Amino acid sequence: MIDETHLLDLFPERTAADFFVWIKAYHQELQARYGKRIMIEEAARDFRKQKSQFLPTRTLHAMLGWLAT
Numbered sequence: 001m002i003d004e005t006h007l008l009d010l011f012p013e014r015t016a017a018d019f020f021v022w023i024k025a026y027h028q029e030l031q032a033r034y035g036k037r038i039m040i041e042e043a044a045r046d047f048r049k050q051k052s053q054f055l056p057t058r059t060l061h062a063m064l065g066w067l068a069t
Helices: 014-036 038-054 053-067
Strands: none
Touching: 014 038
16 A cells, blocks of 8 residues: 555655554544544545645755755
């Protein structure tokens, strides 16, 4: 599931285990919020969508940090 959603591409410094923990917590949060069963694959896709929205900001901060050194 993590490979299919390409989450490791977004955060190369993280491991598959990191994502499993984050996705499982996000999955439980979504189920509690909506009060219904949600497939973990749907939660993983939504997690990726949410996190990829912040990529331009993350990239900019990384570049600024690199330039500052």
